[in-house]
Amino acid sequence: MPVHNVNVLKPKEKIYLDYNATTPTDSKVVRVMLPYFTVHFGNASSDHSFGWQADDAVETARGQVGRLVNCRTTELTFTSGATEAANLALFGFCKRNRSKGNHIISCKTEHKAVLDTLKALEADGFEVTYLNVDSQGNIDLETLEDSIQASTILVCLMLANNETGLIHPVKSIVEFTHSKGVPVMSDITQAVGKLSVDLQDLGIDMAIFSSHKLYGPKGVGALYLNKNNVISIDKYVFGGNHEKGIRPGTLNVPGIVGFGEACSIAQDCMEANHQHYKGLQHQLEEGLSTIEGTSINCQYENRLPNTTNVSFKGVDGTKLLRYLNSLAVSRGSACTSNQVNPSHVLKAMGVDDATALASLRISTGRNTSSDDIEKAVFEIKKAVNQLKTINV
Known part of the structure; x- marks a missing residue:
């Protein structure tokens, strides 16, 4: 009997993790x-x-x-x-x-x-x-x-x-x-x-x-x-x-x-949503922190409970989103005229251009589940490790 990995996304399955960009209308x-x-x-x-x-x-x-x-x-x-x-x-x-x-x-x-x-x-x-x-x-x-x-x-x-x-x-x-x-x-x-x-x-x-x-x-x-x-x-x-x-x-x-x-x-539903977001944020950041060279921006500051901004050292940021085509996440930067620019927010915080380009904003919402986060962490780990291998 085949063993199914719960982390693996089904074909054509997409996970939306860009709720700071917009939300579905209730x-x-x-x-x-x-x-x-x-x-x-x-x-x-x-x-x-x-x-x-x-x-x-x-x-x-x-x-x-x-x-x-x-x-x-x-x-x-x-x-x-x-x-x-x-x-x-x-x-x-x-x-x-x-x-x-x-x-x-x-x-x-x-x-x-x-x-x-x-x-x-x-x-x-x-x-x-x-x-x-x-x-x-x-x-x-x-x-x-x-x-x-x-x-x-x-x-x-x-x-x-x-x-x-x-x-x-x-x-x-x-x-x-x-x-x-x-x-x-x-x-x-x-x-x-x-x-x-x-x-x-x-x-x-x-x-x-x-x-x-x-x-x-x-x-x-x-x-x-x-x-x-x-x-x-x-x-x-x-x-x-x-x-x-x-x-x-x-x-x-x-x-x-x-x-x-x-x-x-x-x-x-403010209080219930807040607790939901905090739980997902903890799960997400705990999972991502196991990736070598990862840093969570503003991790110990007073933050929105649904928002995580993560940087990956030594990763080609221009390719990262392409490797994550099953996840709707944001680079946190402006992309205009096919030209990718590092986030002005991260640059103002002193993050170098290469690392800023290899950064993701992940924002959860009411519909996000713990299973979504587990699958997202799996996909991000896989993408980052592949890009590190390519860059070696």
């Missing part, structure tokens, strides 16, 4: 959305029963999103995603406050959506200080203090890094920068739905996040503006007074409804 979310495509299809700005029904659904969703992150509904503006929210927040706030100064402080490990927007602001005459990080991705708070100038109008730092999972001490940073009279914007995209995020407690002035990272639909996100701190931004997108004029255009009612439902589900 079936409950899809069910709630469907009527708003076909039956309750009204424009939320229309002044009749179809429009009123759509507007009621939008406001219900706004409440569901607000409850997850503990903020008022009046503080939330729906957008097409976190990238648009970053543009609206950074351009709108900086241009509104240009008379007060033109200096912004951020970090080298921010998401490209923020970094690229900051570059556009630099081209418009703003000055940006990009803080360095240590080998674990942490910023130095004394360096942050030294970087604040009389012309500093904003500090922009993410809550949780999308590649390593590192969690910045945003509450402490906010308390310090506020003592200097400087507001804080934070990309909280990767944290929402995985951690308990309390915007009132954190004291953040502006925040951005997205639906599709927490089992909601793509194409919808949110911008948070703290009313307690009287944060306001210039409007630079025009075409109507939707969303108080901050983000004009017909609202994506089905997407917003789905976003709200996804937030409600995330709130209900």
